[in-house]
Amino acid sequence: MAAIFIVSTLLLGGTLWLALPTLEDEDRPQLKIPKSFVELQALNTLLKKYRDIYPFRIVVCYVITYLFLQAFSLPGSMYLSILGGAVWGVPRALPLACVCVASGASLCYLISAALGPALLTIPKFATRLEKWTEKIRSQKSNLISFLIVLRIAPLPPHWVVNVICPHVGIGLVPFWISTALGILGVSVIHTTIGGGLDEMTSADDFHLISWRNFLGLSAVVVGVLIPVGLRYFYKSELAEVQEVERDDEDTMLEEGEGTESGDQVLAVGPHARGKGKGAQQPLLLTDEDSDDFLDDDDYADDDGDVILEAGPALVVKDDDDDGSSTSSRHSHPL
Numbered sequence: 001m002a003a004i005f006i007v008s009t010l011l012l013g014g015t016l017w018l019a020l021p022t023l024e025d026e027d028r029p030q031l032k033i034p035k036s037f038v039e040l041q042a043l044n045t046l047l048k049k050y051r052d053i054y055p056f057r058i059v060v061c062y063v064i065t066y067l068f069l070q071a072f073s074l075p076g077s078m079y080l081s082i083l084g085g086a087v088w089g090v091p092r093a094l095p096l097a098c099v100c101v102a103s104g105a106s107l108c109y110l111i112s113a114a115l116g117p118a119l120l121t122i123p124k125f126a127t128r129l130e131k132w133t134e135k136i137r138s139q140k141s142n143l144i145s146f147l148i149v150l151r152i153a154p155l156p157p158h159w160v161v162n163v164i165c166p167h168v169g170i171g172l173v174p175f176w177i178s179t180a181l182g183i184l185g186v187s188v189i190h191t192t193i194g195g196g197l198d199e200m201t202s203a204d205d206f207h208l209i210s211w212r213n214f215l216g217l218s219a220v221v222v223g224v225l226i227p228v229g230l231r232y233f234y235k236s237e238l239a240e241v242q243e244v245e246r247d248d249e250d251t252m253l254e255e256g257e258g259t260e261s262g263d264q265v266l267a268v269g270p271h272a273r274g275k276g277k278g279a280q281q282p283l284l285l286t287d288e289d290s291d292d293f294l295d296d297d298d299y300a301d302d303d304g305d306v307i308l309e310a311g312p313a314l315v316v317k318d319d320d321d322d323g324s325s326t327s328s329r330h331s332h333p334l
Contacts, residue, residue: 001111001115004111005072008068008071008072009068011064012064012065012068015060015061015064016061016064016065019057019060019061019064020057020061021050021053021054021057023046023050027046027049030042030043030045030046031043031046033065033069033076033079033080034076034079034080034083035075035076035079037200037202040079040082040083040197041197041200043083044083044086044087044197044198047062047083047087048086048087051087058087059096062080062083062084062087062096063096063100065080066080066097066100066101066104067100067103067104067107068104069104070100070101070103070104070105070107070108071104071107071108071111072108073108073158073159073162077101077104078190080097080100081093081097081186081187081190081191081194082190082191082193082194082197083194083197084096084097084191084194085190085191085192085193085194085195085197086194086195086197086198087194089195090188090191090192090194090195093191093194094184094187094188094191097183097187097190097191098180098183098184098187099180101179101180101183101187102176102177102179102180102183103176105158105162105175105176105179106172106175106176106179108159108162108163109162109165109166109172109175110166110172112162112163112164112165112166112167113166113167116163116166116167117167120167129164129167129168132164132168133167133168133169136168136169136170143170143174143178144174144177144178144181147161147165147170147174147175147178147179147182148178148181148182149182150182151178151179151181151182151183151186152182152185152186
């Protein structure tokens, strides 16, 4: 973990060294990750100064810094979201912040997937992971909605979700999607605050906790839970329909309307003998034809089927030496 952190720090420093424009001497002290309102305003002034001259470089530096903070769950992400709203405005800063948060959290996800199995050998961590695994399994059908609500809720901390998810069977794609959607409501608040950063005089002007923000986040939670409620409603309706169909099938079997294979007898063939015009005439076969017919394996009854009705009678003709023929009647089931 220490090696990964050192390499990432060197990568961040190298990217900033290459991508950042040449700063004036008086501007260099202002270039730091903001941890207070004063530092945030100073960095906002600095970025706006170089934004129009080096627009692409400023975006690269912003994104790489955001990914670094999210990958190691370091403080300062909120200030970067506010700073994005101040520099680029809400329409452009909002999707940029959501993508950065989701991608940086995915880096933390991958680090935990690589190094986490070593911690799972400790009984304390294994027990906690088992509890979270049970919660995830109980919400398997509503996994995306469940993860979005976890992102909106203040507890547990987001870094806990990033670390646990790869070990409870949550894939990287649903994790990224739920993170981007779950952080959307909070990012709207942060970027909107950043839009008015120039008029603020202190951190008290942020108004992070207000009725407007509370109602906005509540609307997001309700919107996320609507599909869950609809799924549960239609799930119960579908269960009732399946139960009715199952009862109908049982009733049909009890009344003898079906067979074991589910087939139904729609009609039976004609009788073997009949009288009158249009009656079926017997088939005339010679002795040789009759023996070949009965010895044919295709007509052998080896599968244990029950013959419910015999076919038409067979009249076998016996050819005498004098050319006359006599007939004998054999009734064989077809």
